[in-house]
Amino acid sequence: MAQEFLEMPDKDGFFGEFGGQMIPPELKAVMDDIANAYEEVRNSREFQDELSDLYTHYVGRPSPIFYAKRLTERQGGARIFLKREDLNHTGAHKINHCLGQALLAKHMGKTKVIAETGAGQHGVAMATACALVGIPCEIHMGEIDIAKEHPNVTKMKILGCNLIAVTRGTKTLKDAVDSAFEEYLKDPKNFLYAIGSVVGPHPFPKMVRDFQSIVGKEAREQFLQRENKLPDVVTACVGGGSNAIGIFTEFLPDESVKLVGIEPAGKGLDTPDHAATLSLGTKGTLHGFKCYNLQDEKGNPLPVYSIASGLDYPGVGPQHCYLKDIGRVQYEAITDEECLDAFLVLSRIEGIIPALESSHAVAYAMKVAKELGPDKTILVNLSGRGDKDADFIANYLGIN
Structure with missing residues (x-):
């Protein structure tokens, strides 16, 4: 760093x-x-x-980087790579x-x-x-x-x-x-x-960031070894922000690498049913620290919503707040509908069932890949697998 x-x-x-x-x-x-x-x-x-x-011997690190060839061909444009944290023991970062x-x-x-x-x-x-x-x-x-x-x-x-x-x-x-x-x-x-x-x-x-920074350390080395260059874009979902800060940390000094955190837009940023803290939150105190959070006029946390249970938190990590304010990381929001589409596409195109949380970052990569040329690369932190979501999604979408 x-x-x-x-x-x-x-x-x-x-x-x-x-x-x-x-x-x-x-x-x-x-x-x-x-x-x-x-x-x-x-x-x-x-x-x-x-x-x-x-x-090494319990978690199964390092987790691999996978080139999502069929997803890339489907979307057109930039090549999409996945940092496979879903393959860790217990299924996530x-x-x-x-x-x-x-x-x-x-x-x-x-x-x-x-x-x-x-x-x-x-x-x-x-x-x-x-x-x-x-x-x-x-x-x-x-x-x-x-x-x-x-x-x-x-x-x-x-x-x-x-x-x-x-x-x-x-x-x-x-x-x-x-x-x-x-x-x-x-x-x-x-x-x-x-x-x-x-x-x-x-x-x-600080402590959780330090433990999670292994993701970025591996990813940077692996990508350089594979592509002989750094990725053009690194993206990850953001609730509290642990998987995102884990992969971002090692790339922070690399100004050529665009870092993008993806929040849950839920049913839409124009509705109350979202958890887009960095996009729409204001500065305040929550759970013992100062951060951007979604709060009412009295400073009380607002109810938040996301189809992904791991993202529906009204605050966000303080380092993310700092990185937003200095402009080093860009924060965007993805809706439930876009998340579900990415969940099904990755499952059916690559045979990888992602967590709903991670599907937000996959959805962003699918969206921006079309805007970038084939000489560009996007690295998605696939922070978890979707075993936990399979029954819920089957019921939600009526998949029998």
């Missing part, structure tokens, strides 16, 4: 004006303990060797930071790991990592998401986690975060709240 990005966040957890620790003083001491423990393991050869070994946080919890002597999940990918990955290191795990998930993502719910229960159904509010991701955080506050000394994205108070946006 260029020095400018290497030095972020600052010692107080800020990326420009975003981030920080907007939390009570007694909780700040706990967060500082986590930050200090993270810096200790981050600089520990033993920890890094253990994590690297697990990435989430395992990258979950293993890191589970090892950190073990290092700190924590007695329980608490987490939230939307689409269930973070929940499955966290339950998996906790089973591996031998720490009890409790996952909070909205009742609506439990119904939508039943395959992941079953996996979490098989893995032995305690699944808490959240029945209040919108019964989706934001409420799951609130519920998990309340449980964490009962004993923050002995519990670790393993946040599922680059959100929350410092040090979580």
